[in-house]
Amino acid sequence: MAALPATDDTQWVLTLSCIDGPGIVHAISGAVVAAGGNIAESQQFASADTGRFFMRLQVEAIAQPESFQERFTGSLAPVTERYHMTWRLDTVGRPVRTLILGSTATHCVNDLLYRRRGGQLPIEVPLVLSNHDTMRDIAEFYDVPFEHRAIAGPEDKAAFEARVLEAVEELDIELVVLARYMQILSPELCEALAGKAINIHHSFLPGFKGANPYKQAHQRGVKLIGATAHFVTTDLDEGPIIEQDVTRVDHSYSPRELVQLGQDEEARVLRRAVNWFAENRILADGDRTIIFR
Amino acid sequence: MAALPATDDTQWVLTLSCIDGPGIVHAISGAVVAAGGNIAESQQFASADTGRFFMRLQVEAIAQPESFQERFTGSLAPVTERYHMTWRLDTVGRPVRTLILGSTATHCVNDLLYRRRGGQLPIEVPLVLSNHDTMRDIAEFYDVPFEHRAIAGPEDKAAFEARVLEAVEELDIELVVLARYMQILSPELCEALAGKAINIHHSFLPGFKGANPYKQAHQRGVKLIGATAHFVTTDLDEGPIIEQDVTRVDHSYSPRELVQLGQDEEARVLRRAVNWFAENRILADGDRTIIFR
Amino acid sequence: MAALPATDDTQWVLTLSCIDGPGIVHAISGAVVAAGGNIAESQQFASADTGRFFMRLQVEAIAQPESFQERFTGSLAPVTERYHMTWRLDTVGRPVRTLILGSTATHCVNDLLYRRRGGQLPIEVPLVLSNHDTMRDIAEFYDVPFEHRAIAGPEDKAAFEARVLEAVEELDIELVVLARYMQILSPELCEALAGKAINIHHSFLPGFKGANPYKQAHQRGVKLIGATAHFVTTDLDEGPIIEQDVTRVDHSYSPRELVQLGQDEEARVLRRAVNWFAENRILADGDRTIIFR
Amino acid sequence: MAALPATDDTQWVLTLSCIDGPGIVHAISGAVVAAGGNIAESQQFASADTGRFFMRLQVEAIAQPESFQERFTGSLAPVTERYHMTWRLDTVGRPVRTLILGSTATHCVNDLLYRRRGGQLPIEVPLVLSNHDTMRDIAEFYDVPFEHRAIAGPEDKAAFEARVLEAVEELDIELVVLARYMQILSPELCEALAGKAINIHHSFLPGFKGANPYKQAHQRGVKLIGATAHFVTTDLDEGPIIEQDVTRVDHSYSPRELVQLGQDEEARVLRRAVNWFAENRILADGDRTIIFR
Structure with a gap:
C-alpha cells in the first residue's frame, strides 16, 4: 500500500444530493467558510428528470486541520437538515x-x-x-x-x-x-x-x-x-x-x-x-x- | 456532376464470391493477365462461417483499353463458370x-x-x-x-x-x-x-x-x-x-x-x-x- | 434565425475568474440569492498553474425577471470588486x-x-x-x-x-x-x-x-x-x-x-x-x- | 508457453515485396497451387509512392504438409528470382x-x-x-x-x-x-x-x-x-x-x-x-x- 498517496486530514470530499431549490450552494459554501475550509474542486448537477440536485466538493482544511472534520460536520448539520440532504464526508485518497x-x-x-x-x-x-x-x-x-x-x-x-x-x-x-x-x-x-x-x-x-x-x-x-x-x-x-x-x-x-x-x-x-x-x-x-x- | 472524377474505361473493379477452394486466385489472376490487365488493388476473405470466398480486384487495362471489357469478360467466363461464381464488373468511379x-x-x-x-x-x-x-x-x-x-x-x-x-x-x-x-x-x-x-x-x-x-x-x-x-x-x-x-x-x-x-x-x-x-x-x-x- | 431558441431574460450565464482564495463561491452564491435567482448549472476550476479560480454559472431569475439583470449586477458589484474579478453576464441562447x-x-x-x-x-x-x-x-x-x-x-x-x-x-x-x-x-x-x-x-x-x-x-x-x-x-x-x-x-x-x-x-x-x-x-x-x- | 497455440507445419505465412508490374499475383498463386497449397488469407498493396508491390499470404498445406516447405520454396524460387523479390516464409503462430x-x-x-x-x-x-x-x-x-x-x-x-x-x-x-x-x-x-x-x-x-x-x-x-x-x-x-x-x-x-x-x-x-x-x-x-x- 506504500505507493498510494498518503491520505491526510487536510483534504476532504463531500458528496450530497437533495430536492433542488434556491440557496443550496450558498448554504453549503457558507458551511465550508464557517469551518475554515477552502473549496478546491466543485461540481454540481440539477437533474431535470428527478428534480434533484447533486454536488461533489473537495475542501481543503486551512487552519487547524486536526479538528476540521468536527467543525465541518457541525457547520453542515443545519444545512443538511434544512434541505433533507443525503450526504457523505470522506478524506481524499483514502483507499x-x-x-x-x-x-x-x-x-x-x-x-x-x-x-x-x-x-x-x-x-x-x-x-x-x-x-x-x-x-x-x-x-x-x-x-x-x-x-x-x-x-x-x-x-x-x-x-x-x-x-x-x-x-x-x-x-x-x-x-x-x-x-x-x-x-x-x-x-x-x-x-x-x-x-x-x-x-x-x-x-x-x-x-x-x-x-x-x-x-x-x-x-x-x-x-x-x-x-x-x-x-x-x-x-x-x-x-x-x-x-x-x-x-x-x-x-x-x-x-x-x-x-x-x-x-x-x-x-x-x-x-x-x-x-x-x-x-x-x-x-x-x-x-x-x-x-x- | 462536373466535379466527379471522370470515369474512364481503363480502371475496372471486379467483385466475386464462390465456394472456397484451391486455385481460385490463380485462375482469376490468370484471366487478368490474359486480358492484358494489371491488378492495382486486391482484397480477399475466406469466411469460416459460410465456407465462401470473397474477392474485390481493381484492374488497370494496360493495352487497348477500349476493348478491355470484352477481352476480360471473355477470359473470365471459364473461371466464373468452373467455380460457380457470383460476380460483377464495373468501372472505377462511375456514379x-x-x-x-x-x-x-x-x-x-x-x-x-x-x-x-x-x-x-x-x-x-x-x-x-x-x-x-x-x-x-x-x-x-x-x-x-x-x-x-x-x-x-x-x-x-x-x-x-x-x-x-x-x-x-x-x-x-x-x-x-x-x-x-x-x-x-x-x-x-x-x-x-x-x-x-x-x-x-x-x-x-x-x-x-x-x-x-x-x-x-x-x-x-x-x-x-x-x-x-x-x-x-x-x-x-x-x-x-x-x-x-x-x-x-x-x-x-x-x-x-x-x-x-x-x-x-x-x-x-x-x-x-x-x-x-x-x-x-x-x-x-x-x-x-x-x-x- | 427563426429556428433558434428564443432568448429570454429569465436564463442568465455568468462567467468569472480571479485569484483563488476562500469564500468566493459563498460570496457569488450569496449575490445570486440576494438577486432572487436560482443556480441551474455551475462549474468551477482552480488552476494550480496560475493560481486563478474560474467559474461559469447558469442562473434562473425566479421572481420579476424583467429587473433581474439590474438586481444581479447590483448584488454582484461588491463581490467582483472585492476579489478583483474579470466577469461577464449574458443571456442564455443569445445568438x-x-x-x-x-x-x-x-x-x-x-x-x-x-x-x-x-x-x-x-x-x-x-x-x-x-x-x-x-x-x-x-x-x-x-x-x-x-x-x-x-x-x-x-x-x-x-x-x-x-x-x-x-x-x-x-x-x-x-x-x-x-x-x-x-x-x-x-x-x-x-x-x-x-x-x-x-x-x-x-x-x-x-x-x-x-x-x-x-x-x-x-x-x-x-x-x-x-x-x-x-x-x-x-x-x-x-x-x-x-x-x-x-x-x-x-x-x-x-x-x-x-x-x-x-x-x-x-x-x-x-x-x-x-x-x-x-x-x-x-x-x-x-x-x-x-x-x- | 503452454497456452500459446501450437505451431504446426500446415499453416504458413509468406510476405514479399518487389517492383510492381503485371502478372505478380498470378505467378505467386501459381507457386502456391504447384506446391499443393491453398490461400487462406491474402493482402496486397501497390505503393504509388515507391512503385513497389507488397503482399502477405497465409497458405494452408493441403497434402503432405511435412514436405510442404520444400515444395513451396521450390515452386517459389523462379518467381522470386524473376521479380527480384524480397521475401520471407514462416509458420503461422510461431513465437x-x-x-x-x-x-x-x-x-x-x-x-x-x-x-x-x-x-x-x-x-x-x-x-x-x-x-x-x-x-x-x-x-x-x-x-x-x-x-x-x-x-x-x-x-x-x-x-x-x-x-x-x-x-x-x-x-x-x-x-x-x-x-x-x-x-x-x-x-x-x-x-x-x-x-x-x-x-x-x-x-x-x-x-x-x-x-x-x-x-x-x-x-x-x-x-x-x-x-x-x-x-x-x-x-x-x-x-x-x-x-x-x-x-x-x-x-x-x-x-x-x-x-x-x-x-x-x-x-x-x-x-x-x-x-x-x-x-x-x-x-x-x-x-x-x-x-x-
Missing part, C-alpha cells in the same frame, strides 16, 4: 476497502491489482474470492489474500454468497467488484449489496441475448464491440450504467479475436468505474448515475 | 444512380448532397422522394429533382411505395437510401429492394425498444450514443450491418443534445455506407457484410 | 454575432451555416468575407450576406484586413471564425482580435512543418489525422487550444482521401469550438483554455 | 524470440508479459534487460529471465549495448522491444538492429521538444494525449510509424493523471505493434510501414 469476486478469466483482476500496486487506484483489497482457482498466483504475486470456493451446485452457491456477506461484514468492505464472476447473484445478495457492487459485462450493438454473445456478434458482423460497467441490481445486467466504451472490429476478426478485444475493453471500463467509485465520483439519480469526473 | 427517400429530418440528405457536389461521393441522384416537404429547398439548391408525396393513410403509403418501385424502374436506380425516411417499408418493398436499399438508424447500448429511444437512453444514462447503417430486410432494423459508430455523452446532456449528436453520427455513418456501396466495397456473406475498405 | 472569413474550401462554412439554420448553433452571421468567390452560392442559399475581396498582393491583403476591422466595428462582431481562411493574419490584426478569433487547422502526429502537410503525413505513414481549433495569436498556429480530434487512417489512404477525412475533422472540431464560444463555455487561463462543457 | 529492454517504468513490460502468458501474444522472451532493477519481480513472476545492468556513465552504456548485441546473437533474438528503455541508443546499435527494434513514446498534438513533455502538454492545454510505436532508426523518435492512438483529456487533468493515461496508451499501442511484428504483418515501404492487419 476504499474492496472485495473482488472472480471466476476463471483473469484480465480484470490482473488489471485492478497491477494498478493498485502502482498507486493508480485508491483501493485496498483484503480478499479475492473466486469459484475457480485460476487467479490464485496473480493474487499471491500482488500480496492479496485469495480464497477459492468451488461452486458445483445450488448449495455451494448459497455457501459462496454467505461467505461474501460474511466477508463484507468482517472485512469492512465498502465495494464489491464482480471481475468476471460468472454466477448469477441471488436477489437477496443483490439487495444486500445495493449501491456498492459493480459488475462488468460485454456489450454490443445490437444487444444479444443468450449464450455466447461473441459468436452471435461475429455472425451478425457487428463493427463495434464494447463493455459496460454498472451497479448490480436484481434486474440482471440492467443496473445503473457507470461507464461504457467500444472498439472497432471488422469482418476479418475471428470470434477468438473478438473475445480478446472485448476483454481489453472490459478491463479498461471496469478500472475506470472502480476508480470513480473509490474517489466518490458516482452519485445515483434514480436509474441513472451522475459521474463527477 | 451510382441513387434514389433518396426522406421524411422531415434533413441532416442525412444534406450531408449526402453536399458531398456528392464536392466530388467526394460517386453517386448521382435523379430523385429525392419524401413524404414531407421540408427538404425541398436543399434538393433544389443542389440541383436534384425533388418530389413530395404526403402519406396520410395506408392508401397513400401504398401509392408512395408504388412510386418508389416505378422510379427505381424508370430511373435505372441501383441504390435506394432511406435517409431518415420514417415509414416502415412493406415486406413486398423490402423484398423488391433486397441488397440495394440502405437504412440508417440510431443505436444505443443497451438497445431500446419502442418510441422515443433518445429519451429512454437519457433515462438510463447511457455513456455512448451511435448509429448503424444496414441493408433493408423484412426483419425491421435487423438487416446485415454495414457500418456503426458511436460518440461519448454524459449525464449532463439533455435529450435534445442527444438527438443532435445522434444525428451527426447518423450522417457520418450513412455517408460511409453509401460510399462503400458506390465503390463496390460491400459483399454479402449470409447475414453479414464483408467490407473491402 | 453571438459572428464574422466568417473564408478562402476556397467550403466544408467549414457549409457546416456552420447548416447548423445555424437548424437552430443547433447559437450564432448569427451578418457577413461571410472571402478572398475567393467559391462559397458565394452557399452563403446565398443560407441567406447570409457574402462579400468577395480578392487578394493578389500585399496591398489587397491590407485592404482585406482593414475591411475585417471595419466589419467588426460596424456589425458589432463578437466572434471572428477563420473557416479555412488561408492568408496569414498580420500581427496587428491578431492583436486587434485577441480572444475573439478562432482558427482551425489540420494536425498530425508528428507535426509537419512547411507546405502540403497531408503529403508529408502520407509519406511518413501516420495512423491518425486530426484537427485543432485554437484562438488566434501572433504565434502562428500556436494559440490556446480549444478543441482537438482525430480519426484513424492506414497505409492504403491516398493523399486525396487524407485531405477529405481531414476536412471532416476540421468541420467537426471547428463547429464544437464555435458552439462553446457562443455559449460562454471557454475561459482563458494563461496559454490554456478552460472548457466548461 | 518470435523477443528481447525486452526496460528502465524504471513497468507498465509496458507488465502488459506484454501478461498477454504472452495468456497466449494472446505469439512471442517468447528469453531475456528482459534493464538498467534499473524495478521490474525484476514482474519478470520473475512471469518466469522470464531478468538481468539488471546499471548505467552510471558512458562506459556502462557501451557495456549495456554490447550486452544487447551479445544477447541478440546468443539467444537468436528476432525482435528487440524498447519498453520505456530511457537511454538514447548509439547510432551503431540503431544500425545493428535496423528493422527489428520497436520503440514506444508518448505523442502529443502539437509535438513538444525537450524535457517533461507531459508538463508542457498540460501547460498548453492539449485535449488529446497519445502514443506512437515506431521502428528504431538513427533519427531519434522519427523511424517508420507502426501504430498510434490517443485518448481525450481536458483542463482538469493534472500532469500526474496525464502521465497515467499516457502510460495506458503506450502499453496498448506497443502491444499491437509487437503483435503485428510477430505475425509478420509489418512490411517496410521506404519511410512508411505497410500494416496488413
Whole structure:
C-alpha cells in the first residue's frame, strides 16, 4: 500500500444530493467558510428528470486541520437538515476497502491489482474470492489474500454468497467488484449489496441475448464491440450504467479475436468505474448515475 | 456532376464470391493477365462461417483499353463458370444512380448532397422522394429533382411505395437510401429492394425498444450514443450491418443534445455506407457484410 | 434565425475568474440569492498553474425577471470588486454575432451555416468575407450576406484586413471564425482580435512543418489525422487550444482521401469550438483554455 | 508457453515485396497451387509512392504438409528470382524470440508479459534487460529471465549495448522491444538492429521538444494525449510509424493523471505493434510501414 498517496486530514470530499431549490450552494459554501475550509474542486448537477440536485466538493482544511472534520460536520448539520440532504464526508485518497469476486478469466483482476500496486487506484483489497482457482498466483504475486470456493451446485452457491456477506461484514468492505464472476447473484445478495457492487459485462450493438454473445456478434458482423460497467441490481445486467466504451472490429476478426478485444475493453471500463467509485465520483439519480469526473 | 472524377474505361473493379477452394486466385489472376490487365488493388476473405470466398480486384487495362471489357469478360467466363461464381464488373468511379427517400429530418440528405457536389461521393441522384416537404429547398439548391408525396393513410403509403418501385424502374436506380425516411417499408418493398436499399438508424447500448429511444437512453444514462447503417430486410432494423459508430455523452446532456449528436453520427455513418456501396466495397456473406475498405 | 431558441431574460450565464482564495463561491452564491435567482448549472476550476479560480454559472431569475439583470449586477458589484474579478453576464441562447472569413474550401462554412439554420448553433452571421468567390452560392442559399475581396498582393491583403476591422466595428462582431481562411493574419490584426478569433487547422502526429502537410503525413505513414481549433495569436498556429480530434487512417489512404477525412475533422472540431464560444463555455487561463462543457 | 497455440507445419505465412508490374499475383498463386497449397488469407498493396508491390499470404498445406516447405520454396524460387523479390516464409503462430529492454517504468513490460502468458501474444522472451532493477519481480513472476545492468556513465552504456548485441546473437533474438528503455541508443546499435527494434513514446498534438513533455502538454492545454510505436532508426523518435492512438483529456487533468493515461496508451499501442511484428504483418515501404492487419 506504500505507493498510494498518503491520505491526510487536510483534504476532504463531500458528496450530497437533495430536492433542488434556491440557496443550496450558498448554504453549503457558507458551511465550508464557517469551518475554515477552502473549496478546491466543485461540481454540481440539477437533474431535470428527478428534480434533484447533486454536488461533489473537495475542501481543503486551512487552519487547524486536526479538528476540521468536527467543525465541518457541525457547520453542515443545519444545512443538511434544512434541505433533507443525503450526504457523505470522506478524506481524499483514502483507499476504499474492496472485495473482488472472480471466476476463471483473469484480465480484470490482473488489471485492478497491477494498478493498485502502482498507486493508480485508491483501493485496498483484503480478499479475492473466486469459484475457480485460476487467479490464485496473480493474487499471491500482488500480496492479496485469495480464497477459492468451488461452486458445483445450488448449495455451494448459497455457501459462496454467505461467505461474501460474511466477508463484507468482517472485512469492512465498502465495494464489491464482480471481475468476471460468472454466477448469477441471488436477489437477496443483490439487495444486500445495493449501491456498492459493480459488475462488468460485454456489450454490443445490437444487444444479444443468450449464450455466447461473441459468436452471435461475429455472425451478425457487428463493427463495434464494447463493455459496460454498472451497479448490480436484481434486474440482471440492467443496473445503473457507470461507464461504457467500444472498439472497432471488422469482418476479418475471428470470434477468438473478438473475445480478446472485448476483454481489453472490459478491463479498461471496469478500472475506470472502480476508480470513480473509490474517489466518490458516482452519485445515483434514480436509474441513472451522475459521474463527477 | 462536373466535379466527379471522370470515369474512364481503363480502371475496372471486379467483385466475386464462390465456394472456397484451391486455385481460385490463380485462375482469376490468370484471366487478368490474359486480358492484358494489371491488378492495382486486391482484397480477399475466406469466411469460416459460410465456407465462401470473397474477392474485390481493381484492374488497370494496360493495352487497348477500349476493348478491355470484352477481352476480360471473355477470359473470365471459364473461371466464373468452373467455380460457380457470383460476380460483377464495373468501372472505377462511375456514379451510382441513387434514389433518396426522406421524411422531415434533413441532416442525412444534406450531408449526402453536399458531398456528392464536392466530388467526394460517386453517386448521382435523379430523385429525392419524401413524404414531407421540408427538404425541398436543399434538393433544389443542389440541383436534384425533388418530389413530395404526403402519406396520410395506408392508401397513400401504398401509392408512395408504388412510386418508389416505378422510379427505381424508370430511373435505372441501383441504390435506394432511406435517409431518415420514417415509414416502415412493406415486406413486398423490402423484398423488391433486397441488397440495394440502405437504412440508417440510431443505436444505443443497451438497445431500446419502442418510441422515443433518445429519451429512454437519457433515462438510463447511457455513456455512448451511435448509429448503424444496414441493408433493408423484412426483419425491421435487423438487416446485415454495414457500418456503426458511436460518440461519448454524459449525464449532463439533455435529450435534445442527444438527438443532435445522434444525428451527426447518423450522417457520418450513412455517408460511409453509401460510399462503400458506390465503390463496390460491400459483399454479402449470409447475414453479414464483408467490407473491402 | 427563426429556428433558434428564443432568448429570454429569465436564463442568465455568468462567467468569472480571479485569484483563488476562500469564500468566493459563498460570496457569488450569496449575490445570486440576494438577486432572487436560482443556480441551474455551475462549474468551477482552480488552476494550480496560475493560481486563478474560474467559474461559469447558469442562473434562473425566479421572481420579476424583467429587473433581474439590474438586481444581479447590483448584488454582484461588491463581490467582483472585492476579489478583483474579470466577469461577464449574458443571456442564455443569445445568438453571438459572428464574422466568417473564408478562402476556397467550403466544408467549414457549409457546416456552420447548416447548423445555424437548424437552430443547433447559437450564432448569427451578418457577413461571410472571402478572398475567393467559391462559397458565394452557399452563403446565398443560407441567406447570409457574402462579400468577395480578392487578394493578389500585399496591398489587397491590407485592404482585406482593414475591411475585417471595419466589419467588426460596424456589425458589432463578437466572434471572428477563420473557416479555412488561408492568408496569414498580420500581427496587428491578431492583436486587434485577441480572444475573439478562432482558427482551425489540420494536425498530425508528428507535426509537419512547411507546405502540403497531408503529403508529408502520407509519406511518413501516420495512423491518425486530426484537427485543432485554437484562438488566434501572433504565434502562428500556436494559440490556446480549444478543441482537438482525430480519426484513424492506414497505409492504403491516398493523399486525396487524407485531405477529405481531414476536412471532416476540421468541420467537426471547428463547429464544437464555435458552439462553446457562443455559449460562454471557454475561459482563458494563461496559454490554456478552460472548457466548461 | 503452454497456452500459446501450437505451431504446426500446415499453416504458413509468406510476405514479399518487389517492383510492381503485371502478372505478380498470378505467378505467386501459381507457386502456391504447384506446391499443393491453398490461400487462406491474402493482402496486397501497390505503393504509388515507391512503385513497389507488397503482399502477405497465409497458405494452408493441403497434402503432405511435412514436405510442404520444400515444395513451396521450390515452386517459389523462379518467381522470386524473376521479380527480384524480397521475401520471407514462416509458420503461422510461431513465437518470435523477443528481447525486452526496460528502465524504471513497468507498465509496458507488465502488459506484454501478461498477454504472452495468456497466449494472446505469439512471442517468447528469453531475456528482459534493464538498467534499473524495478521490474525484476514482474519478470520473475512471469518466469522470464531478468538481468539488471546499471548505467552510471558512458562506459556502462557501451557495456549495456554490447550486452544487447551479445544477447541478440546468443539467444537468436528476432525482435528487440524498447519498453520505456530511457537511454538514447548509439547510432551503431540503431544500425545493428535496423528493422527489428520497436520503440514506444508518448505523442502529443502539437509535438513538444525537450524535457517533461507531459508538463508542457498540460501547460498548453492539449485535449488529446497519445502514443506512437515506431521502428528504431538513427533519427531519434522519427523511424517508420507502426501504430498510434490517443485518448481525450481536458483542463482538469493534472500532469500526474496525464502521465497515467499516457502510460495506458503506450502499453496498448506497443502491444499491437509487437503483435503485428510477430505475425509478420509489418512490411517496410521506404519511410512508411505497410500494416496488413
